[in-house]
Amino acid sequence: MCGGFTCSKNALIALNILYVMIGFLLIGVGVYARAASVVTNLPIVGGILACGVILICISLLGLAGAVKHHQVMLFFYMIILFMLFLIQFSIASSCLAVNSVQQQQFAEHGWKTVPTKLRKQVQDSFLCCGFNATTTTTTNTINSDSSIDDEEPSCEIINRECCVNSKDPLCHCEPCGPLLENKIDYAFKLCGGLGIFFSFTEFVGVWLTVRYRNQKDPRGLPSAFL
Numbered sequence: 001m002c003g004g005f006t007c008s009k010n011a012l013i014a015l016n017i018l019y020v021m022i023g024f025l026l027i028g029v030g031v032y033a034r035a036a037s038v039v040t041n042l043p044i045v046g047g048i049l050a051c052g053v054i055l056i057c058i059s060l061l062g063l064a065g066a067v068k069h070h071q072v073m074l075f076f077y078m079i080i081l082f083m084l085f086l087i088q089f090s091i092a093s094s095c096l097a098v099n100s101v102q103q104q105q106f107a108e109h110g111w112k113t114v115p116t117k118l119r120k121q122v123q124d125s126f127l128c129c130g131f132n133a134t135t136t137t138t139t140n141t142i143n144s145d146s147s148i149d150d151e152e153p154s155c156e157i158i159n160r161e162c163c164v165n166s167k168d169p170l171c172h173c174e175p176c177g178p179l180l181e182n183k184i185d186y187a188f189k190l191c192g193g194l195g196i197f198f199s200f201t202e203f204v205g206v207w208l209t210v211r212y213r214n215q216k217d218p219r220g221l222p223s224a225f226l
Contacts, residue, residue, distance in 0.1 A: 004215070005212075005215045005216070005217060005218055006218075008208055008211050008212040008215060009066055009067075009069070009212060011208055012062065012066040012205070012208045012209065012212055013063060013066050013067065015062075015201070015204070015205050015208065016059040016060075016062040016063045016066065016205075017059075017063070018201075019055055019056075019058070019059035019062070020055075020056055020059045020060070020063075022052075022055060023051075023052045023053070023054075023055035023056035023059060024052065024056065025052070026049070026051050026052030026055065027049055027052035027053065027056075031049070058077065058080055058081065058084070061073055061076065061077045061080075062074075062077045062081070062205070062209070065077050065209075066212065069212070069217055071213060074209050074212065074213050075213070077209060078206055078209040078210060078213070081202050081205050081206050081209070082202075082206045084202055085199050085202040085203050085206065088195050088198065088199040088202065089195070089196065089199040091195060092191070092192045092193075092194075092195025092196045092199060093192070093196070094192075095188045095189070095191045095192030095195065096188070096189065096192035096193070096196070098188055100181070100185065103181075103184050103185060103188055104177060104181070104184075107131070107177065107180065107184050108131050108132065108177065111131040111176075111177075112131075122176055122180075123155070123158050123173075123176060124158065126176055126179050126180070127158060127161055127162050127173055128158070128173050128174050128175060128176035128179050129155035129158050129159065129162075129172060129173040129174075129175065129176070130155065130175050130176060131175055131176050131177045132175045132177040132178075155172070155173060158173050159171070159172050159173050161173075162174075
């Protein structure tokens with residue numbers, strides 16, 4: 001009968017197997033991103049790998065508790081999963097609630113804090129210079145001086161590519177901020193949507209664990225139910 005001991009056990013095992021697969025997927029994405037130099041920012045890669053490892057550890061704890069019907073393991077698994085649900089749901093809701101102005105503020109702050117090499121990669125990929133008009137003007141002014149600021153990537157080569165067919169001597173590339181606006185908005189919405197979805201799977205896991213802990217093992221073992 002669905003909803004009984006066996007059904008709850010199998011559902012909890014299946015959910016944790018899914019979490020293990022997702023954890024290995026995260027680790028694989030992080031390793032591939034590092035090996036293929038898709039993401040050169042080490043904290044990002046480290047965060048992806050850490051999430052994968054933590055998810056696998058939590059899932060193994062849930063698997064062991066579900067297979068053995070171990071009350072202590074299931075209790076700690078339930079507590080950790082519920083805390084993870086609260087954190088992930090809060091972050092996902094914040095991502096969906098951020099408006100376009102706040103997204104640009106976050107993006108500009110991130111632009112100023114990322115390494116110069118990464119900023120240069122973005123400028124080369126999108127043929128843009130700086131993050132907004134103010135940044136672009138400042139960067140072009142710095143590059144025209146004799147003393148070049150090493151903290152800002154040069155826009156001289158990018159401007160040549162943007163203005164290859166232009167005869168305007170003041171021609172320059174567009175700032176990167178407006179070009180990245182749609183991608184930034186898509187990233188926030190995607191992260192928020194996926195976060196909400198997986199947070200509810202975690203809530204289902206907590207509900208299944210609570211139900212499973214309170215069900216008696218039909219085998220009738222004395223140690224199967226406390």
